[in-house]
Amino acid sequence: MxxxxxxxxxxxxxxxxxxxxxxxxxxxxxxxxxxxxxxxxxxxxxxxxxxxxxxxxxxxxxxxxGKGEREAGTSQPVARFETTKGYLRFQVMGEGGAGPGMINADRPEVLQEIDVAEWSVRSALGRTVSPDRVKLLTVRGNSMAPRIKDGDVVFVDIQDTAIMDGGIFVFVMHGQAIVKRLDIRSDGFHIVSLAEPGNPDVIDPDHFDSVHIAGRVLGTIQLRNANEVAYS
Incomplete structure (x- = not known):
């Protein structure tokens, strides 16, 4: 077929x-x-x-x-140190808030590693990415809804920290990691919640060095099926 x-x-x-x-x-x-x-x-x-x-x-x-086993749940288990063919192994970082910030260091710590099917990554992002620079982060809160919802897992490119108007980033502010959109305006940098775009946090350009950008959000994925993700 x-x-x-x-x-x-x-x-x-x-x-x-x-x-x-x-x-x-x-x-x-x-x-x-x-x-x-x-x-x-x-x-x-x-x-x-x-x-x-x-x-x-x-x-x-x-x-x-059309590839792999037709029936669900027929894949063979592999040792923890192996990566199954057709999967990419990503590090899962500590949670980030889309709402009240989650307390973290300058970059959320790595909690575990999971193997995600390459086809699932392509479906979510339109391409494959390198796990060396892209990490996973679970979002808590609904302030970025409907684009990013509570419990969604986002791909974060930790090497892409350049300021970009309209980009969605993981910011670390005062020890709290938050997922927000960055808008550059004449009065400063606006940290925007998509659910409340008219009520941004405005940061003066002279004080933006107090904000750490942990990476840019590339897209979201729902990890809900054993054929899509394997915990290691």
Whole structure:
């Protein structure tokens, strides 16, 4: 089966499910499932893909790429020091706030490492990235909603700390790590919450050296499936 449309339709019919059953599982319309099966929609979003795979009992990797094991949960465990083929090993840093800041050092500490499927990284960012410079950070709070929600995991490029208007960064201010957007305005630097864009924290350019930029946020990912992530 060469396309995701073929695999989705085959997996659904083999389970004797209706398009409406998949729609209910993924929180979308039956028309959206029909569009996927007809190839009108080329690829589901991660938010749709993982519920579909769970309902169908198949691996998300197989469903989206046609590679790997079809059935969910059939991959073999590996030793802690090994990285499974097709996965990237990322360091997970301490939590960052999108709301009240989380207390951290100048750069959130590394708590653990996890292996994330390369296809999942490409789906989230449109490309693969180097774990040497990109780390993961769990966001707490909803001040960056709807773009970043409480519990989302963000990719943070710790080598990209150059000031950029409109960029979303991990800032460390007075020992607190926060995820916010940076807007450059005539009266200074605005640290903006997307949920309350009209109420930024304004920092005078002369005092911006008190703010440490730990890295730029590249995108978000939801790590909700054993075929997507393996803890090491």
């Amino acid at each position: 060469e396309t995701i449309a073929d695999r989705l339709r085959d997996a659904r019919t083999s389970r004797k499910l209706r398009q409406g059953d998949l729609a209910d599982a993924a929180g979308v319309t039956a028309a959206a499932i029909s569009a996927l099966e007809k190839g009108l929609t080329k690829s589901p979003t991660p938010e749709t893909l993982f519920p579909l795979a769970r309902r169908l009992g198949v691996s998300p990797e197989w469903l989206i790429t």
